[in-house]
Amino acid sequence: MIEKIYFEDQIILIKPNKEVYYPMEDTFLLLKNLKNIKGKILEIGTGSGAISIYLAKKFPKLKLIFATDKNKIALKNCSHNARLNNVENQIKFFYSDLFERVPKQKFDFIIFNPPYLPTKKEEKLKNSLNLAFDGGEDGLRTIERFLKDAKKFLKKNGFIYLVVSDLADLLKLKRLIKKFGYCAKVIGEERFFFERILLYKIKKNNS
Ligand SMILES: C[S@@+](CC[C@H](N)C(=O)[O-])C[C@H]1O[C@@H](n2cnc3c(N)ncnc32)[C@H](O)[C@@H]1O
Numbered sequence: 001m002i003e004k005i006y007f008e009d010q011i012i013l014i015k016p017n018k019e020v021y022y023p024m025e026d027t028f029l030l031l032k033n034l035k036n037i038k039g040k041i042l043e044i045g046t047g048s049g050a051i052s053i054y055l056a057k058k059f060p061k062l063k064l065i066f067a068t069d070k071n072k073i074a075l076k077n078c079s080h081n082a083r084l085n086n087v088e089n090q091i092k093f094f095y096s097d098l099f100e101r102v103p104k105q106k107f108d109f110i111i112f113n114p115p116y117l118p119t120k121k122e123e124k125l126k127n128s129l130n131l132a133f134d135g136g137e138d139g140l141r142t143i144e145r146f147l148k149d150a151k152k153f154l155k156k157n158g159f160i161y162l163v164v165s166d167l168a169d170l171l172k173l174k175r176l177i178k179k180f181g182y183c184a185k186v187i188g189e190e191r192f193f194f195e196r197i198l199l200y201k202i203k204k205n206n207s
Contacts, residue, residue: 001013001015002014002084003016003018003022005050005118007028007054008031008175009015009058010054010057010058010175012050012053012054012057012081012085013081013084014048014049014081014084014087015080015081016020016048017073017074017077018075018127018129019046019050019071019073019074019127019129020071020073020074020077020128020129020132021047021048021074021129021132022045022048023047023048023050023189024165025192025197026113026190026197027047027050027051027066027113027194029163029188029189029190029197029199030051030093030111030163030199031050031051031054031159031189033135033161033187033188033201034051034054034055034111034161035198037055037059037062037109038059038061038062038063038108039107039108039155039158040066040105040106040108040151040155041055041062041065041066041107041108041109041110041111042066042068042107042110042111042127042153043066043067043068043100043110043111043112043113044068044098044099044110044111044114044146045064045067045068045069045077045112045114045115045132045150046060046067046068046069046076046078046093046112047074047077047132048077048078048081049067049078049079049081049082049091049110049111049114050081050121052065052078052091052093053081053082053085053087053091054069055091056082056085056087056091057085057087057099057181059123061099062090062151063090063109064075064091064092065090065091066091066092066094066102066103066107067091067093067094068090068093068094068095068098068102068132069095069096070095070096070097070098071128071132071143072095072097072128073128073130074128075093075094075095078093078122079093080138080148084116092108095176096126097179098145098146098149098152099135099141099149099150101130102153104110104153105153105157106153106154106155106158107153107154107155107158108155108159109158109159109160109161110150110153110154110158110159110160110167110177111160111161112160112161112163113161113163114135114142114143114146114162114163114164115131115132115133115134115135115140115142115169116135116140116142116143116163116164116165116166116167116168117133117134117135117138117165117168118135118136118137118138118139118169119133119134119135119136119139120137122151130147135148137163138168138172139165139167139168139169139171140169140172140173140176141166142177143162143164143176145175146162146204147176147177147180147206148180151180151181151182151204152205154167154203156204157203157205157206158202158204159201159202159203160201160202160203161199161200161201161202162202163197163198163199163200164197164198164200165170165186165195165196165197165198166195166197166198168182168194170198177200177202181204181205182202182203182204182205183203183205184200184202184203185198185199185200185201186198186200186201187199187201191205
């Protein structure tokens with residue numbers, strides 16, 4: 001079955017798969033805040049492809065979005081979803097552990113809705129979907145690796161959009177942002193009974 005996701009003036013067609021992250025509130029927090037997106041775009045951890053597909057439909061002038069995932073099932077699913085939405089020519093999907101296989105070039109925007117939930121060994125999921133949630137003990141295991149390398153792929157005046165939950169260690173995140181040479185502000189949030197999810201807009205500290 002194919003599902004239709006209505007977001008603002010766009011309809012995104014997605015084939016749900018139980019081992020692939022289905023677009024949720026954190027996905028929509030990003031979509032809501034991705035304005036004036038142009039130039040070279042890289043999405044890390046594309047999952048169903050919803051974000052890259054949305055951008056390709058919303059901004060037809062975007063000729064080639066790079067989108068990666070470490071979940072091979074997700075990569076098949078997002079490629080299929082891109083075809084359903086007729087944007088397969090605008091997005092290059094490929095397997096990569098973070099930046100490992102990203103071509104050496106600089107991007108205007110790097111977008112990542114990462115696995116950010118603090119996760120103990122016994123809380124891990126048994127299938128590929130674990131990659132979508134498992135942020136390690138402090139929620140920052142993947143985010144720390146991401147921040148360490150992202151600056152090599154970001155243009156001088158480029159921006160990173162990164163989602164994080166307040167269940168993760170936000171004080172440590174603040175330290176990491178400084179340590180790796182960025183500055184950041186929170187530009188959006190969603191509140192739930194048990195959690196807040198925050199959208200960080202991050203740039204290189206060029207000073
Ligand atoms: C929370 S989901 C977000 C999916 C999609 N971008 C969205 O917003 O709906 C996180 C995604 O990151 C992927 N991921 C986790 N660790 C990764 C890594 N080291 N490199 C690339 N992708 C990774 C997961 O497989 C998953 O698809």
